Amino acid sequence: MVESRLTGPVRIVGAGLLGTSVALGLRSRGIEVILDDASPTHVAIAADLGAGRPATAGDAPQLVVVAVPPDVTARVVAAELEAYPDAIVTDVASVKAGILAELVEQGADVARYIGSHPLAGRERGGPLSARADLFVGRPWVVAAHDAISYQRAGAIDDLILDLGATLVEMTPEEHDRGVALISHVPQVVSSVMARRFIDAPHAALGLAGQGVRDVTRIAASDPDLWVQILGANAEPVHDILVAVRDDLDRFIEALEAPQAPGARRRVAEELAAGNTGVSRLPGKHGTDKRFTTVIVMVDDRAGELARLLAEIGEIGVNLEDLRLEHSPGRQVGLAEVQVVPEAAERLSEELAARGWRIAG
Amino acid sequence: MVESRLTGPVRIVGAGLLGTSVALGLRSRGIEVILDDASPTHVAIAADLGAGRPATAGDAPQLVVVAVPPDVTARVVAAELEAYPDAIVTDVASVKAGILAELVEQGADVARYIGSHPLAGRERGGPLSARADLFVGRPWVVAAHDAISYQRAGAIDDLILDLGATLVEMTPEEHDRGVALISHVPQVVSSVMARRFIDAPHAALGLAGQGVRDVTRIAASDPDLWVQILGANAEPVHDILVAVRDDLDRFIEALEAPQAPGARRRVAEELAAGNTGVSRLPGKHGTDKRFTTVIVMVDDRAGELARLLAEIGEIGVNLEDLRLEHSPGRQVGLAEVQVVPEAAERLSEELAARGWRIAG
Numbered sequence: 001m002v003e004s005r006l007t008g009p010v011r012i013v014g015a016g017l018l019g020t021s022v023a024l025g026l027r028s029r030g031i032e033v034i035l036d037d038a039s040p041t042h043v044a045i046a047a048d049l050g051a052g053r054p055a056t057a058g059d060a061p062q063l064v065v066v067a068v069p070p071d072v073t074a075r076v077v078a079a080e081l082e083a084y085p086d087a088i089v090t091d092v093a094s095v096k097a098g099i100l101a102e103l104v105e106q107g108a109d110v111a112r113y114i115g116s117h118p119l120a121g122r123e124r125g126g127p128l129s130a131r132a133d134l135f136v137g138r139p140w141v142v143a144a145h146d147a148i149s150y151q152r153a154g155a156i157d158d159l160i161l162d163l164g165a166t167l168v169e170m171t172p173e174e175h176d177r178g179v180a181l182i183s184h185v186p187q188v189v190s191s192v193m194a195r196r197f198i199d200a201p202h203a204a205l206g207l208a209g210q211g212v213r214d215v216t217r218i219a220a221s222d223p224d225l226w227v228q229i230l231g232a233n234a235e236p237v238h239d240i241l242v243a244v245r246d247d248l249d250r251f252i253e254a255l256e257a258p259q260a261p262g263a264r265r266r267v268a269e270e271l272a273a274g275n276t277g278v279s280r281l282p283g284k285h286g287t288d289k290r291f292t293t294v295i296v297m298v299d300d301r302a303g304e305l306a307r308l309l310a311e312i313g314e315i316g317v318n319l320e321d322l323r324l325e326h327s328p329g330r331q332v333g334l335a336e337v338q339v340v341p342e343a344a345e346r347l348s349e350e351l352a353a354r355g356w357r358i359a360g
Numbered sequence: 361m362v363e364s365r366l367t368g369p370v371r372i373v374g375a376g377l378l379g380t381s382v383a384l385g386l387r388s389r390g391i392e393v394i395l396d397d398a399s400p401t402h403v404a405i406a407a408d409l410g411a412g413r414p415a416t417a418g419d420a421p422q423l424v425v426v427a428v429p430p431d432v433t434a435r436v437v438a439a440e441l442e443a444y445p446d447a448i449v450t451d452v453a454s455v456k457a458g459i460l461a462e463l464v465e466q467g468a469d470v471a472r473y474i475g476s477h478p479l480a481g482r483e484r485g486g487p488l489s490a491r492a493d494l495f496v497g498r499p500w501v502v503a504a505h506d507a508i509s510y511q512r513a514g515a516i517d518d519l520i521l522d523l524g525a526t527l528v529e530m531t532p533e534e535h536d537r538g539v540a541l542i543s544h545v546p547q548v549v550s551s552v553m554a555r556r557f558i559d560a561p562h563a564a565l566g567l568a569g570q571g572v573r574d575v576t577r578i579a580a581s582d583p584d585l586w587v588q589i590l591g592a593n594a595e596p597v598h599d600i601l602v603a604v605r606d607d608l609d610r611f612i613e614a615l616e617a618p619q620a621p622g623a624r625r626r627v628a629e630e631l632a633a634g635n636t637g638v639s640r641l642p643g644k645h646g647t648d649k650r651f652t653t654v655i656v657m658v659d660d661r662a663g664e665l666a667r668l669l670a671e672i673g674e675i676g677v678n679l680e681d682l683r684l685e686h687s688p689g690r691q692v693g694l695a696e697v698q699v700v701p702e703a704a705e706r707l708s709e710e711l712a713a714r715g716w717r718i719a720g
Contacts, residue, residue: 045719048657049692119567128655128694128719139567170563178564181556186572189553191634192607193546196600198637203530204538207479207499208641212546214574219638223631227624230611234618240556241615245608247552252601258594264587271583274551277558278579281568295488297408332409334488359405359488 006158008032011061011087013076015039015046018092018118019067020130023051025163028132034059038068046127060084063155066091070228074102081109088155090116094179095232096143096172104147114153115143117175118165119183125222136164143172180236187218187226188241194219292344296335297357308335308356315350317343334359366518368392371421371447373436375399375406378452378478379427380490383411385523388492394419398428406487420444423515426451430588434462441469448515450476454539455592456503457532464507474513475503477535478525479543485582496524503532540596547578547586548601554579652704656695657717668695668716675710677703694719 009032012019016037023033023046033052037043043054064080064087066073073093080089081103089112093099096115103110120138140160142153160167170178194216197205230237251270254263298304312319323336339347348358369392372379376397383393383406393412397403403414424440424447426433433453440449441463449472453459456475463470480498500520502513520527530538554576557565590597611630614623658664672679677699699707708718 048717119569121569138569141567168563168566174561174563178561178567181560181564182568182572185556186553186575188608188611188630189549190571190575191631192604192611193549194634194637195607195630196541196545196603196637197640198633200541200640201534201538202642203528203534204541205640206528206642207501207538208542209479209481209498211550211578212542213641214577215546215550216634216638216641217574218571219634221631221635223628223635226631227628230615230627231618231624234615238612238615241608241612243556244552245605245612247555248548248601248605248608251548251552252598252605255590255594255598255601258591264591267590268583268587270548270555271551271581271586273558274554274576274579275581275583277554277556278576280557280560280565281573281576282562282566357408 006031006155006162007062009034009059009061010159011036011055011059011064011080011084012052012067013037013064013080014067015042015051015127016067017121017125017127017129017134019065020046020049020051020127021120021132021134022065022067022092022159022163024049024130024132025135026159027051029162031162034061042127046130049127049130051127051130061087063087063159064089065159066093069225070095070232074099074106077113078103078106078108081112085109087112088152089113090156090159092116092118093232094183094229096141096175098232100143100145100172110145110147112148112152114145114148114156115172116156116160117141117143117179118160118163120165125225133164135160138165139168140165141168141170141175143175144169145172176233177236180233180240184230184233184237185240185244187221188230188237189244190216190219191221291338292341294337294339294344294348294351295359296337296351297332297359298335299332305333305335308337308351311351311354311356312337312347315347317347366391366515366522367422369394369419369421370519371396371415371419371424371440371444372412372427373397373424373440374427375402375411375487376427377481377485377487377489377494379425380406380409380411380487381480381492381494382425382427382452382519382523384409384490384492385495386519387411389522391522394421402487406490409487409490411487411490421447423447423519424449425519426453429585430455430592434459434466437473438463438466438468441472445469447472448512449473450516450519452476452478453592454543454589456501456535458592460503460505460532470505470507472508472512474505474508474516475532476516476520477501477503477539478520478523479539480525485585493524495520498525499528500525501528501530501535503535504529505532536593537596540593540600544590544593544597545600545604547581548590548597549604550576550579551581651698652701654697654699654704654708654711655719656697656711657692657719658695659692665693665695668697668711671711671714671716672697672707675707677707692717 010026011034012023013036015035026033034055035043035046035052036055061084066076068076070093073091077089077091094117099115118135118140120135142156157167254266257263298308317339352358370386371394372383373396375395386393394415395403395406395412396415421444426436428436430453433451437449437451454477459475478495478500480495502516517527614626712718
């Protein structure tokens with residue numbers, strides 16, 4: 001573990017899910033944490049959880065992390081800059097450009113402010129849902145601007161790396177357009193879909209499967225929080241919603257006359273565009289796209305899978321991943337062997353030559 | 361295990377995911393299964409999996425299950441009714457009213473036909489993805505109509521119950537409106553959302569979290585299949601899409617002037633309506649709504665949880681469910697104790713009196 005350059009103390013304003021999680025993560029690295037919140041109960045719970053100590057007069061934080069609702073973030077950041085003239089101040093609100101603009105307008109000392117946004121959250125808020133490892137492996141955007149020096153902004157970089165998150169640098173405007181696309185518009189789309197269930201017959205809802213549950217899961221999000229987020233990022237969200245609405249209109253038009261010339265082609269193109277779009281989301285979506293899958297039938301007999309793996313080793317192909325599928329009622333299982341694309345054909349041929357049944 | 365009244369043989373036309381899964385489920389109950397498919401490879405793979413034997417001249421099926429793409433279902437059902445004049449015929453296509461109408465129009469013997477629709481599927485199709493237990497616990501709609509006798513339709517009921525599914529009776533029209541709402545419109549909504557990612561900066565997509573992944577997961581569905589489904593159920597899908605579009609328009613209008621009087625209230629109402637809608641989907645969504653959760657702080661010491669459970673027993677409250685949350689960096693864990701609502705207050709009070717810290 002590399003020693004943090006963050007020496008603390010770090011003052012956390014807002015002991016909710018994010019603030020308390022930041023606090024727990026810093027405490028686990030031995031950094032002194034000072035907790036403050038409009039709710040004394042939140043501070044008491046967070047302190048009980050081991051997240052730090054309540055604020056006192058005379059605190060001299062190195063860094064202040066403002067983790068309060070979006071609507072009041074700019075005001076609280078301005079107050080913290082004023083109260084702690086030697087501290088660097090950041091916030092974790094999910095919209096960035098408006099806060100910086102508001103601080104500049106108020107004449108706040110933005111040479112000590114740099115906004116940030118950890119892309120992490122849970123379904124439930126509050127300090128009780130906090131976790132020291134909430135940010136591990138998650139992106140954490142630093143909203144770079146020109147008025148703060150590289151050296152001062154470094155305190156935020158240290159915070160992010162200490163908490164195990166991945167630092168992503170963007171301008172506030174790039175950030176806000178990005179989260180409009182991958183967070184705020186999906187929230188609206190999920191909500192308007194779920195709204196349709198209000199008047200639906202109970203029997204119809206009983207047919208719901210995993211697909212619709214996934215599409216509408218985030219429709220359960222807190223309206224109070226989301227009103228603030230959508231209001232603060234209205235312009236980018238608006239523009240993307242208009243594009244979504246126009247696509248919906250194309251579907252609607254095609255389905256008005258589904259037998260008309262070109263209607264099926266248009267629907268197919270819209271669906272294929274959805275395929276293309278979702279494939280651009282990074283990370284695992286089912287099978288890892290870097291590898292090719294060779295499917296081998298394996299008889300349901302002890303030792304057969306071990307024999308297959310041994311023979312793949314003899315053939316000299318590196319096994320990247322393996323999934324085994326077997327279900328009651330089937331006499332054979334399927335071993336899905338993932339290898340680099342260059343090796344797939346040779347592996348299939350050599351396994352077939354050794355008597356294995358290749359299913360795909 | 362209750363002896364099935366289905367004696368077989370059952371002929372399966374279409375050895376894809378659904379057909380092969382039906383076949384495997386029936387074989388596991390010892391029923392003779394005959395496999396047919398336009399693709400001899402599919403039949404061979406399904407037979408290799410233990411799903412049945414290839415069709416031969418002179419087969420005399422009791423029941424025929426047509427599991428072919430929606431576009432050709434009516435034609436294949438008509439041919440099967442003709443070829444096997446003693447058999448009951450069903451299909452598993454995901455839209456029902458059009459098929460019955462087409463059969464009636466063609467003068468097919470619908471006194472031996474009853475459509476059905478198992479609400480089950482997987483991301484991948486084909487016989488290799490088939491499972492004998494694919495339908496267990498899933499709804500399976502029987503699209504009741506007047507031209508088939510109760511006794512004849514009973515063969516379909518037996519099939520459904522043999523496969524462990526839950527029989528749901530609806531008219532073809534009720535079914536089609538229901539699946540438009542809980543399957544077809546969510547597909548369109550997911551696709552139009554995902555389409556927005558095509559031109560997005562890579563850095564923005566890197567911020568994607570679980571929410572947007574859930575909303576757009578089914579955007580990866582097969583366009584060929586979905587063109588058929590949406591085309592076959594165009595009218596109900598169209599009508600719901602128009603309602604979704606109108607809701608989107610309300611969001612768009614409110615975000616055009618987010619500071620205007622009433623704009624925030626309108627956004628909040630739309631989001632709250634999404635809350636209400638998604639809460640109507642049956643089944644578990646996070647915490648079971650039948651129970652009340654009492655959250656107890658448990659020190660991270662051996663034996664503390666056992667002591668808590670013993671004391672809950674002494675208090676005489678029945679523990680319905682328990683989740684324990686502990687994360688590194690926290691000095692206490694949280695035990696979420698679920699009890700019937702009537703018992704929650706007494707449990708909280710008595711635990712507090714015994715010195716436990718109640719967190720919610």
